[in-house]
Amino acid sequence: MSAEEFQAHRERLVAIAARVLGNRTDAEDVVQEAWLRLARQEPGSVDNVAGWLTTVVGRLSIDVLRARTAKGEVLYDTHPVVAEDDDPADQALQAESLGLALLVVLGSLGPDERLAFVLHDMFAMPFSEIGAIIDKSADAAKMAASRARRKVHGAARPTARPHQQRQVVDAFLAAARDGDFEALLTVLDPDLTWEVKGARDVTVTRGRAELVRAVVRGGGLGFTARRVLVDGQPGILAWGPAGHPVGLMACTVEDGRMTRVVSYTDRARLNTAVSMLRSRGGDTSSRGSA
Known part of the structure; x- marks a missing residue:
């Protein structure tokens, strides 16, 4: 070989x-x-x-x-596990297995x-x-x-039910697709923690303003995104205009809002995310993107 x-x-x-x-x-x-x-x-x-x-x-x-x-x-x-999030019958197993x-x-x-x-x-x-x-x-x-x-089975569980988490993530994707600034503010907690993990550094931002600006800017540049499972909870995989994955977001949802977002931007994690989707027979395109 x-x-x-x-x-x-x-x-x-x-x-x-x-x-x-x-x-x-x-x-x-x-x-x-x-x-x-x-x-x-x-x-x-x-x-x-x-x-x-x-x-x-x-x-x-x-x-x-x-x-x-x-x-x-x-x-x-802390390499996240990524899987499809479009089969409700498999949610309990995936949420139980990952994280x-x-x-x-x-x-x-x-x-x-x-x-x-x-x-x-x-x-x-x-x-x-x-x-x-x-x-x-x-x-x-x-x-x-x-x-x-x-x-x-005894591992920590998120405070929101899976379908409630997905609803919040879907609302975020819809607002991002439409460039709806106010809708983004509604779905993000005012005290949101946004952590960005690159190849060699980590940055942490408090508040939702920076994330909202980044999302609106990305939409204007032709970025697309769709929901996936990240560590057993609904998250987001984003693609650039050329069709290559550019970001992965793990979202924590509490009381109907995102309270914490961890973004992975380095190539190694993104390649691993795509590989995991392929290994489970998942779609690695940006179909159904927001």
Whole structure:
């Protein structure tokens, strides 16, 4: 396999490893090691390259987790998990499976539980394939994921119900599309916290004025956006005029208004977000944009 062919799988592999390990640096190392092992294989000896790479990345991730346990290490990152937000029947599972609080809960799981949960609940991998990765039967893999899910069930919940959160985010998108300054003020809390995470720095702004100005300015430049799930809660993925993702927003909704917005603008997180949508069969275009 050429390096170019491997790149087609790379972001998905990094996304998997990052959620299992909670740290993108370690995830990058694991994926690089998987590439080196693949490069040593005889040409044509691997029938299912995607499956082979997922297996290797999964097993290497388990090795890293076990090494951490032996050393008493816990490493977490804040790369958001992104998924589609257009299937009401799947909302409970997604909200239960995702979120920054989940990282803390994942740290209490055994390596097999953690990998089984991430691969199945976040990346929709069947238990028959997961069992092969953790050297257990499909039923044992299912039980490991179930145990993990019960522990995750106690993770922190947002104060607003999912449909209420979506309504607020949709109202924000509609106001942004129409350039309705007053409507934007209505949906944003006066004491809003807006945190922007770039590749190397983080800026925090209090109040809603700066965000409103940025949204209105973006609309004038031809930016489009639509709702997605970000860490289990409704958020927004935005595209520039050329069709490339330019921003991801995680929105906290309380009492009918956005009280906190975390924006991710660096290319690594945006690439990972798009990769996560693709891995779950999602649409990575700006269809239905506001």
